[in-house]
Amino acid sequence: MSSKGMTRNTYLSKNLGDFPPGMVICGQEYVKVEDLRYGTNPHQAACFYKPAGRVCPIGDMKVLKTGKSGLSQTNLEDISYALNIVKYFGEPACAVMKHVNPSGAAVQRGEETVCDVYKKARDCDARAAFGSVVAFNVMLDAVTAAEIMGTFVECVVAPSYEEEALRIFNDGEKYKLNSHIRILQCGDLGSLAKYVGDADSGLNTIKILADGSAVLAYPLLTNVRSAADFKAASAENKTAGMQVSTVRATPAQMEDLLASWYINISVRSNGVVIMKNGQTLAVGTGEQDRVGAVEKAIEKYKSKYEGAETIEGAAMASDGFFPFPDAVEVAAAAGVTAMVAPSGSLRDADVIKRANELGVALFHAPERVFSHH
Secondary structure (H helix, E strand, O other): OOOOOOOHHHHHOOOOOOOOOEEEEOOEEEEEEEEOOOOOOOOOOOEEEEEOOOOOOOOOOEEEEOOOOOOOHHHHHHHHHHHHHHOOOOOOEEEEEEOOEEEEEEEOOOOOOHHHHHHHHHHOOOOOOOOEEEEEOOOEOHHHHHHHOOOOEEEEEEOOEOHHHHHHHOOOOOOHHHOOOEEEEOOOHHHOOOEOOOOOHHHOEEEEOOOOOEEEEOOOOEOOOOHHHOEEOEEEEOOOEEEEOOOOOOHHHHHHHHHHHHHHOOOOOOOEEEEEOOEEEEEEOOOOOHHHHHHHHHHHHHHHOOOOOOOOOEEEEEOOOOOOOHHHHHHHHHOEEEEEEEOOOOOHHHHHHHHHHHOOEEEEEOOOOOOOO
16 A cells, blocks of 8 residues: 555555455354455455355345445444344334444334435434445335435445435436445345344354454343333432332333334443434443443534434433433433433442432343443
């Protein structure tokens, strides 16, 4: 790669490395799919492999339209995490991914169209959605395609497309900003593991440490199959005594708590997802403290949200427990009135007591879903 200063062409040029045609990890054979445009950055070469003998919704994606020099590692990671969100929903759903975190996600409510769902996902943070990867769990139609082409998008992935949608995506003359947009057709999302117990060892994750050592781990899946797996929060300690959440959530809030929990699985910890009527209002991600993640989400809602919803009566999922009541207080002050988080804090009873005082319905999830991707 040239040592000269970086230009626009740097990001569109392929950086080829020296990678083998196949490899074996823990007894599983992998075959080379292709050399990627580059890795996380243009000076890092990268290669894409898939398990041999297995049909893979991502590894066997069809490239219906390519951009200059193809996909990068970053594109593939965003595609994977976006599909990891929409796979959980039976209704039309959309995830807009940027730097391996959702800038927004949405699921259909009522008679909303696929285009409505896309706009809900995009408008959670339309500024961050610029240059994103957009994923769907249903056929993508022409109206939605035209809406996508109104702003810069790196990749779109869906199980199928209307012919007119593909024509729109290929109209580089009209949509010059998106002349390099990459359009991909994924496989059956129903074959992706969702719940604990679904996965075999082929889905174990591998992280290589700075010295070449490796950590092999089971994949991050969930035990939560429905909102019924969220239980009214209860705990006891010496300062607060026995406390039980007494505030009821509405059926709509329960739907949003479940959806936000599934979305939060693909958010970098510490993460919170605030949602209302099937739309993320804000995603707080990557903070080292829990209340900081909530503060970030509230600030993003105030400064970046462009949708039609208000935060009053919204629901929030937290990927880890509340160590103090402060995160609940910050969210409640903004208007959030239903929350779910795992238990495990020494101050769980204090948090529940404060939630009751603030009129917040608080639920405990049966697990923590930290993600350090």
